[in-house]
Amino acid sequence: MELTNVKSPRVKAARRLAKRSFREQDRKFLAEGPQAVREALRLDGVALELFATAEAGQRHPELVAEALERGLPVHRASGEVMAELSQTVTPQGLLAVCRLVHVSLEEALAEDARLVAVLAHVRDPGNAGTVMRAADAAGADSVVFTDASVDPYNGKCVRASAGSLFHLPVVIGSPVAAAVRELKGRGLRVLAADGAGERTLDDVDLSGPTAWIFGNEAWGLPEEVRALADEVVRVPIYGQAESLNLATAAAVCLYASARAQRVP
Amino acid sequence: MELTNVKSPRVKAARRLAKRSFREQDRKFLAEGPQAVREALRLDGVALELFATAEAGQRHPELVAEALERGLPVHRASGEVMAELSQTVTPQGLLAVCRLVHVSLEEALAEDARLVAVLAHVRDPGNAGTVMRAADAAGADSVVFTDASVDPYNGKCVRASAGSLFHLPVVIGSPVAAAVRELKGRGLRVLAADGAGERTLDDVDLSGPTAWIFGNEAWGLPEEVRALADEVVRVPIYGQAESLNLATAAAVCLYASARAQRVP
Structure with a gap:
């Protein structure tokens, strides 16, 4: 029927x-x-x-x-x-x-996490889903949506994640300060990806357990979030582009970590 | 008035x-x-x-x-x-x-090109624009749209490029075989980015002049295009994702090249 x-x-x-x-x-x-x-x-x-x-x-x-x-x-x-x-x-x-499939931050980090993506103030669902997909591909252990970010269950986000929402532990609604505290407590180095960083991706040792914080497409990461991180790191811009699209910048950072953690 | x-x-x-x-x-x-x-x-x-x-x-x-x-x-x-x-x-x-701002392939490659992105059969204008922006950021010398690709002057593509359409020489309408011949003739190694590649990005020496061919979001690169390349290379997938979004895969490849060409 x-x-x-x-x-x-x-x-x-x-x-x-x-x-x-x-x-x-x-x-x-x-x-x-x-x-x-x-x-x-x-x-x-x-x-x-x-x-x-x-x-x-x-x-x-x-x-x-x-x-x-x-x-x-x-x-x-x-x-x-x-x-x-x-x-x-x-x-x-x-x-x-x-x-709903999300878990608590404690559950997500229960096993030794070595690569985590934190989405702070990310508002575009397509971007957020694409970051989830890139994090999954790069072998990340978890993706954390802070309380000021888009809902990962938004239809556009689910589609853009191309199934990755079901592949790795996703955390939602965590205040960014609490997430950073927990990540640091578990021994992860917390890096804020932002054009304001002094050192670039190529100058930082990424071989250890790392959590990346990615910010809003339009205005990056606010000062108070950057201040929470162990270091602010930028993707080097070799041409004339002002910046990278959020999802592509996140993919470049996550893959740089994945590579540094695997390739001697 | x-x-x-x-x-x-x-x-x-x-x-x-x-x-x-x-x-x-x-x-x-x-x-x-x-x-x-x-x-x-x-x-x-x-x-x-x-x-x-x-x-x-x-x-x-x-x-x-x-x-x-x-x-x-x-x-x-x-x-x-x-x-x-x-x-x-x-x-x-x-x-x-x-x-219109595009140039001929000969003009685009007139000065010693070390990094070129070729878009073969890319149909989504948002993706194509995002690849242009990533190519610009990674310091690419040119972006080539083959004859089966979207028009870079499409409004969505112009917007997604975030100005990069005006930053680097763009070539349009070149048959992919002619573009590959020209690129090889100028001493560039031509790599096809595709999940079918035997070696990954991390296993290939990217320090020399390189042209990357990126394919269609849904079906990748056809066999005849892969056959034209010096090698087919895949982005390693460390998690459960089937693949990466075209624009993020392109950004990861282009940045791997940019890094290998600069970092000793």
Whole structure:
């Protein structure tokens, strides 16, 4: 039986998860598209419910089968219902309702963390998701969203993370000072990535356990956050560009750390 | 006198530059926002005409003054006219009509080039612009858009480049085989960045003159393009991410080269 009524309680219950306040209240979020759905289904107890159009179900029978095997309700949705639930211009026809996956800072750092990305005041969800993806690729142990940052469960952020939200422990809502204290307490060197840094990435020894703090795209890191760090470090600019895009700067820093920690 | 008629010939002549075919026909494009306008005005003979709302003119009097000093027509535009010309949701009130700035591959490589980015089959204008910005920051000598790539004069690409389109020689429309032949002939080692590479970024000697080929976000580089390169190199993935976003992968590769060329 196909869900065709955009006003049905089931559709409305999922639809409201587009809003942060309802996500927090219901402790659930939406993972859209085959990649995110696949990653969500790999984890125990994370995906709670699947919506699929007939067409998407035929294109990805393995995902529908996996959901059914896990005992999840699978709803066949009309194109109209999917458009109502989707947060993209061209919906891919698959969408999972998931429980929130973040952990506490203590849990995230429980095992010896050697590389952590801290997002302070990052407001653009696409950038935040791209940083999560880069952190995952660089082998980071965790990504911390401070209390002034965007919600990682924002649909755009989930999409930009390309599944990485499900790959590594994500912490949300931590005040930046508390996060820095905890990271330092665990023996990580805390580096603030900012154009104001005296030394560049190439001049700093990155071989030890390191946490990077990345700031807002437009105005970088405020003075009080820079002051919390062990050192402020900048990505060298060799050409005429004023700066790098936040996500590319973060990727360059995280990969410099990954390399220094591995290549002798 | 304020331009208020969205159907006036002047507005229509600028408006049509939103389309690639008209940009090619008129040999002009639109640079929007204070940053792009500032960079365009720094170059001789590039900006041809300025549109500014009264408000934006008050916020950036130095740009209006610079345009007038260069003898350019400066048009005060109503909010409605600016909205008609702008390709953004929230127009910043400043927009310059510019002549096309790209050069031939021969000109771009005239001086000893040591670092070049080649965009093959890159279709997303935001990604292409972000790669231009990263290439500029990493001190690249040129960015080459092959004939199957997005138009760098696309409004989204210009914006994402954050002025870098005006900073370094950009080549457009070159067939990828011709570009690779020319780059090799000039003594550059041509590396294709692709997940299929046997060796990673950390295993390759990047200290010599290098051209990087970056492919399409979704499907990477086709076999025939990989075959043209001296070597296929991948960015190492240390975590569970399947891949990196194209622009972040490009930034990591370009910075690895910049570092290897500078740090002994």
